[in-house]
Amino acid sequence: MDDATLRAHLQRFGFSEKEVDTYLTLLAHGAAKASTIADDAGVSKRYVYSVSEELADRGFVEVDDHVVPTMIRARPPEEVVDHLITDAETIRPALENRHTKTEQATEQFEVIKSRETVLKRITELIEHSESELTLSLPADRLSAVADELRAALDRGVLVMLLITETDELPASAEGLASITRIWREPMPAMLTADDRVGLVAPAEMLTSSHTETQAIVFAHPQLGPVIVGSFVGNYWPVATEVAVGDPAALPLTETDFRKAVIEATLWLRTEGSLNARIEGRWIDTSEPVSFEGRIVDTTQGIVEPTNSQFPIEASLTVDHEGTHVTVGGEGAFIEDIEAERVTLCNDS
Secondary structure (H helix, E strand, O other), rough: OOOHHHHHHHHHOOOOOOHHHHHHHHHHHHHEEEHHHHHHHOOOHHHHHHHHHHEEEEHOOEEEOHHHHHEEEEOOOHHHHHHHHHHHHHHHHHHHHHHHHOOOOEEEEEEOOHHHHHHHHHHHHHHOOEEEEEEEEEEEHHHHHHHHHHHHHHHEEEEEEEEEEEOOHEEEEEEEEEEEEOOOOOOOOEEEEOOOEEEEEEHHHOOOOOOOOEEEEOOOOOHHHHHHHHHHHHHHHHOOEEOOOOOOOEEEEEOHHHHHHHHHHHHHHOOOOOEEEEEEEEEOOOOOEEEEEEEEEEEEOOOOOOOOOOOOOOOOEEEEEEEEEEOOOOOOOOOOOOEEEEEEEEEO
């Protein structure tokens, strides 16, 4: 985990930026005097004493004021994590109880009127992505989200990036995505994360200082796949593929079927042989099925050369007891199997 991601996670636990600086400085020392921490973290000695007491109450440090000068020690990380888990488990019953009493929101929308807020929301959605990310953005706005895209790749997120308003791959775009395409024309800024949440903003909202247009951020179980379908079906095919990253390390277990298909495609093209463990159900009988077989082929419209009949089509053809069967994802109906989980592994 890089430094920026670590800092972001600590801030989610309620750390301010100064508290992060102080705590990371103390971790680097293990144990130190307040004056040493203050000098290295660029804060006052008085602030170190104050924040150390707060961090001690939260289980992150120990303050030994029985010696002179007072020593501040960072608790071992495994103890800190155990303490956080214990706290989380303690409040779980109360959270679950309150959750059952409240109707869960099934859809959420936010209307945005400023460019700065659009970029902020894009950054936040990238930071919280877990499996798959689609993003279109003008070339001159890439720098605003470059660090977050790199961090997403490091987390194993499949990143499909379409850079608009450019004829060539910007040097700054190297290493930002799993698959990168470019298109010289403007298009709406579109983002989806894990088919759950996303954002759509008119092209002029990111290129013009004065516009009356508005962007929409959404969290809707049906809208996410629709936006992905528009991105992959309408815009992705007209763009030019300019960069493809290496496949993920194996074994790789995925519930995101499209990601499994893309990773399998990349592996087959580099290594030539790959197995898959399929867990799901037979579509004609709804009976559960679980088996491991050699992947014979993939069908997809994301990585060139594509071979799908329509852009969002994604499937695996797998050898099952000497017979080739087709495997689709959630909602599959033309394949033989609807997969719930796919594990890609080396052909043994």
